[in-house]
Amino acid sequence: MGQTSTNAPQYYLYGVPHELGCRYGTAKGPGSQQGPAAIRDAYSTLFAQFHVDQNFRDEGDIADVNSVNELLEEIEDKVSNILEAGHRSILLGGAHTLTLGSVRAVSRYTSNNFSLLYFDAHPDIMPREEVDYGSTLYHAISEGVLDPKKLVYFAIRQIEEEEISFIRQKGIRYYTPQSLLSLSQTDIHQLANEFSSPAYVSIDLDVVDPGIAPGVSTPYPLGIDPREIIRILEPFLLKGILGFELVEVAPNYDISEQTSRLAAALLHQITARHSF
Ligand SMILES: [Mn+2]
Numbered sequence: 163m164g165q166t167s168t169n170a171p172q173y174y175l176y177g178v179p180h181e182l183g184c185r186y187g188t189a190k191g192p193g194s195q196q197g198p199a200a201i202r203d204a205y206s207t208l209f210a211q212f213h214v215d216q217n218f219r220d221e222g223d224i225a226d227v228n229s230v231n232e233l234l235e236e237i238e239d240k241v242s243n244i245l246e247a248g249h250r251s252i253l254l255g256g257a258h259t260l261t262l263g264s265v266r267a268v269s270r271y272t273s274n275n276f277s278l279l280y281f282d283a284h285p286d287i288m289p290r291e292e293v294d295y296g297s298t299l300y301h302a303i304s305e306g307v308l309d310p311k312k313l314v315y316f317a318i319r320q321i322e323e324e325e326i327s328f329i330r331q332k333g334i335r336y337y338t339p340q341s342l343l344s345l346s347q348t349d350i351h352q353l354a355n356e357f358s359s360p361a362y363v364s365i366d367l368d369v370v371d372p373g374i375a376p377g378v379s380t381p382y383p384l385g386i387d388p389r390e391i392i393r394i395l396e397p398f399l400l401k402g403i404l405g406f407e408l409v410e411v412a413p414n415y416d417i418s419e420q421t422s423r424l425a426a427a428l429l430h431q432i433t434a435r436h437s438f
Pocket residue numbers: 258282283284366368369380410
């Protein structure tokens with residue numbers, strides 16, 4: 163990737179080229195292990211020839227792992243080290259399974275006093291024993307590393323019956339793509355006051371409409387415009403976030419690299435020092 167800026171970067175990035183925990187029955191198919199490489203390529207294409215600061219340091223990929231447990235341990239270790247050194251973390255996925263590892267690290271670092279902003283077509287809160295990309299948040303809550311009152315969903319829309327019951331039972335805050343339409347800037351600022359204790363951000367690219375971002379493992383229509391992500395995040399970014407992750411980019415299904423370019427643009431926009 164390009165040159166780092168002269169100032170010490172606050173963000174440290176790891177690629178997570180694994181799709182451990184992907185359920186092939188529900189996914190369109192494999193391919194998210196290619197996500198980090200595609201996002202890095204897109205980042206170079208978008209920014210290499212421009213005089214634009216890169217405000218993060220790319221630490222390469224995480225160590226090779228062979229099981230979900232190993233993956234989660236490796237993620238927890240990497241994110242913990244970044245946070246304990248006083249920096250902010252970035253993960254590029256890879257399957258959304260990794261979130262149980264990052265949330266464990268964030269919980270430990272903040273003594274479980276943080277909010278999770280979750281942008282996804284899916285709530286990933288299926289109550290089942292197996293840890294996979296559709297049950298990560300159920301396990302995070304069950305383990306006590308995520309307070310359900312500090313979780314907010316944005317643009318969930320492909321939701322299983324058991325998940326609806328669980329979300330209602332725990333009183334979890336959620337916005338559908340429709341309810342986001344009436345969320346004003348004032349509402350978002352209020353949300354940022356309520357849920358910035360501080361915030362960690364998880365973005366599954368399938369939150370965006372597949373007409374705009376087709377290169378994801380589990381596409382679902384009726385999604386949001388990507389500018390909505392920036393609009394919602396802005397007040398949180400002003401307050402400072404602990405880190406973020408961009409997951410589920412599956413280049414096999416992409417068209418003209420538009421999904422990996424979108425992920426690269428989000429990577430830039432979220433880490434940028436200037437909001438243009
Ligand atoms: Mn998803």
